[in-house]
Amino acid sequence: MPMSTEVIVAGGGPVGLLTAALLDAAGVRVEVLESKAGQSEHSKAAAMHPRTLEILTVLRTDDGRRLSDVLVSLGRPEPATHFAALPDLLDYSGLDTPYPFLLVIPQATTERVLADHLRRRGVPVRHGHEVTGFTQDDDGVRVTVNGGVHEARYLVGADGARSVVRREAGIDFPGTPPTTVGFVADVTLADPPDRVRHYWDHRRGQASIIPFPDGWCRVFGTTVEDTGLTPEQVRTRQSQALTVEEVRAALRRVTGTDHGLCEVRWLSKAGDTTRQAARYRSDRVFLAGDAAHVHFPAGGQGMNIGMQDAANLAWKLAAEIQGRAPSMIVDGPAAYERERAPVAARLATNTLAQGALFTTFTPAGAALRDLMSGLIAKGGDTADDLAAWLSGLGHSYPPAVPGHPLEGRRAPDLALAAGSVHRRLAVDRFLLADFTPDAAFGHLRPHGAEVVQALPWSGLSAALIRPDGYIARAWTAPDAAGVSAALEAWTSRG
Ligand SMILES: Cc1cc2nc3c(=O)[nH]c(=O)nc-3n(C[C@H](O)[C@H](O)[C@H](O)COP(=O)(O)OP(=O)(O)OC[C@H]3O[C@@H](n4cnc5c(N)ncnc54)[C@H](O)[C@@H]3O)c2cc1C
Known part of the structure; x- marks a missing residue:
C-alpha cells in the first residue's frame, strides 16, 4: 500500500x-x-x-x-x-x-x-x-x-x-510499586540561592532548589511523612493537589526559611514507581x-x-x-x-x-x-x-563478538584532519575513521559510510563508528579485508 x-x-x-x-x-x-x-x-x-x-x-x-x-x-x-x-x-x-x-x-x-x-x-x-x-x-x-x-x-x-x-x-x-510522594514546584524566591542547593535532615526531610536561567527556581523534595507509604496511601496523597502552603512549610522546615517564596507557576507531585x-x-x-x-x-x-x-x-x-x-x-x-x-x-x-x-x-x-x-x-x-x-558518557553496548575493548563504547569527539567526529556524524551513514598516517583506507568508497582522516588515537589504525556515535569495530593493524567485511556486515542488508 x-x-x-x-x-x-x-x-x-x-x-x-x-x-x-x-x-x-x-x-x-x-x-x-x-x-x-x-x-x-x-x-x-x-x-x-x-x-x-x-x-x-x-x-x-x-x-x-x-x-x-x-x-x-x-x-x-x-x-x-x-x-x-x-x-x-x-x-x-x-x-x-x-x-x-x-x-x-x-x-x-x-x-x-x-x-x-x-x-x-x-x-x-x-x-x-x-x-x-x-x-x-x-x-x-x-x-x-x-x-x-x-x-x-x-x-x-x-x-x-x-x-x-x-x-x-x-x-x-x-x-515495583511506589512508596514515596515528592513535591515539585516552580516558584520565584525573593532570596534565591546563587547556585543549586540541596538540604537533607533525617528529622525534617529533603529539599533542593535549582535556579533556572529565566529567574524562576525549581524546588523539589520529600517530607518525612510522605515516605514509607503503601501504594494505596500514595494514591491518596497524589490525588490531593499540592498547595503553595505545603511547599512553603516544607522549605521552612528543611532549610530554615521559605527564601521569600512569591509566585508559583507549577505545582506537582512525583512518585517512585519503577x-x-x-x-x-x-x-x-x-x-x-x-x-x-x-x-x-x-x-x-x-x-x-x-x-x-x-x-x-x-x-x-x-x-x-x-x-x-x-x-x-x-x-x-x-x-x-x-x-x-x-x-x-x-x-x-x-x-x-x-x-x-x-x-x-x-x-x-x-x-x-x-x-x-x-x-x-x-x-x-x-x-x-x-x-x-x-x-551518559559511560554507557556502552556489549559487542556481538568480543573484539577490541573499545568496541561498543561511545566515540569521544576525536580530532579529524578537518573538524571532529561528533560534528561529522550523520544519522544515515557510518564513519570510518582512518588513523593511519598514510591514509591507508582513503581509497575506500564504501556504500553507507564516509571515510574520514583522523589524528592518531589509542593506537588504532581504523574505527568504524555508528551513526549514533558508538564504535562498532576497531582495528590496531591496517586490516583492509577486515574493514571491508565489517562495513558490509553493518551497512548492508546482506
Ligand atoms: C518532577 C520531575 C522532574 C524531572 N526531572 C528530570 C530531569 O531533570 N532530567 C531528566 O532527564 N528527566 C527528568 N524527569 C523525567 C522526564 O520528565 C521524563 O522522563 C520525560 O518527560 C520523558 O519524555 P517522553 O517524551 O518519553 O514522555 P513525556 O514527556 O511524558 O511526553 C509524552 C507526550 O505524549 C503525549 N501523549 C500521551 N498520550 C498520548 C496519546 N494517546 N496520543 C498522543 N499523544 C499522547 C503527552 O501529551 C506528552 O506530550 C523528571 C520527571 C519529573 C516528574
Whole structure:
C-alpha cells in the first residue's frame, strides 16, 4: 500500500520530538501526533547531561549551528551534579566531552527548540491528535486518532508513562510499586540561592532548589511523612493537589526559611514507581522514553535516557525502512531493544538506590549518606563510575563478538584532519575513521559510510563508528579485508 508517511510518532514530548527529528535527518517521512492542544509550558525535567548534548550535535539548524549549541545558549551550565542530593557533588568539568557540564534547562525549552526545528524542516507535529489505538499487518500500521485513521509503515510510541501504544500492543509494564510522594514546584524566591542547593535532615526531610536561567527556581523534595507509604496511601496523597502552603512549610522546615517564596507557576507531585516495558518492539511498533521505563526522578535521568533511546532507535529504523539494515540491528545482538533494555534496567537500579538515599529519614540513613558522600568526595572509582553513568558518557553496548575493548563504547569527539567526529556524524551513514598516517583506507568508497582522516588515537589504525556515535569495530593493524567485511556486515542488508 503506498503511504506518504513512513513513521508515525505518538507523543510530542522530548523523546517523540527528537525521534522525529532524527528520522527526518535520515530522510524518513515522519509525523508526530500529540494529544495536547499546544506546546507544554511546564517542565518536568530541568537537567540535561553531556551525552544528550552530544546526541543533539547531529542536528543542524539553518544557520549551521547544531541543536546542542542552541540549547547551551539557552541554558545554564553547572560544572558538577548531585547523586541523591548528597552534599559532595560529581565533578563533570574533567569529562572528555565538548560539554563537560550539566545543563540546567527547562524541558519546555528543549521541547520548543525541537518543535521549532521540526517546523522549519516541514515535519508535521499535529497537536490535539490523541492516539486511541492501532492495528498492524505486513504492510503497515493504522493508527486511530480522534475517530480518524492515520497510516504509516511503523509506529513509535513515545506517549509517556501511561502509553496507549504500549497498552494496545499488549506489552507488560512490570516493576515495583511506589512508596514515596515528592513535591515539585516552580516558584520565584525573593532570596534565591546563587547556585543549586540541596538540604537533607533525617528529622525534617529533603529539599533542593535549582535556579533556572529565566529567574524562576525549581524546588523539589520529600517530607518525612510522605515516605514509607503503601501504594494505596500514595494514591491518596497524589490525588490531593499540592498547595503553595505545603511547599512553603516544607522549605521552612528543611532549610530554615521559605527564601521569600512569591509566585508559583507549577505545582506537582512525583512518585517512585519503577517499571520497565517487557518488550520494546512488537513487529512494526516501538516504545521509547517514559513509554518504555519510569522511575523516581532522581539525578535528572528519565528524559536524558529517553532521548538516548531515540538516538539508538532512529538510525536503525531508518536503515530498516530504506532496505539497508542487516539483521544484526533489526532483531540481532545490536537491535534496539537488546541494547536499550539493559540501560533502562540499570536506570531502575540507580534511581531506586538514590531513592533509598533520598528518603531513608533515620540516623542509619544519615550515616549511609555520609559514607556515600565521603566516597564521592574522595574521587576515584566510585565518583568516576557515578559520573560516567549519570553523564551518559559511560554507557556502552556489549559487542556481538568480543573484539577490541573499545568496541561498543561511545566515540569521544576525536580530532579529524578537518573538524571532529561528533560534528561529522550523520544519522544515515557510518564513519570510518582512518588513523593511519598514510591514509591507508582513503581509497575506500564504501556504500553507507564516509571515510574520514583522523589524528592518531589509542593506537588504532581504523574505527568504524555508528551513526549514533558508538564504535562498532576497531582495528590496531591496517586490516583492509577486515574493514571491508565489517562495513558490509553493518551497512548492508546482506
Ligand atoms: C518532577 C520531575 C522532574 C524531572 N526531572 C528530570 C530531569 O531533570 N532530567 C531528566 O532527564 N528527566 C527528568 N524527569 C523525567 C522526564 O520528565 C521524563 O522522563 C520525560 O518527560 C520523558 O519524555 P517522553 O517524551 O518519553 O514522555 P513525556 O514527556 O511524558 O511526553 C509524552 C507526550 O505524549 C503525549 N501523549 C500521551 N498520550 C498520548 C496519546 N494517546 N496520543 C498522543 N499523544 C499522547 C503527552 O501529551 C506528552 O506530550 C523528571 C520527571 C519529573 C516528574
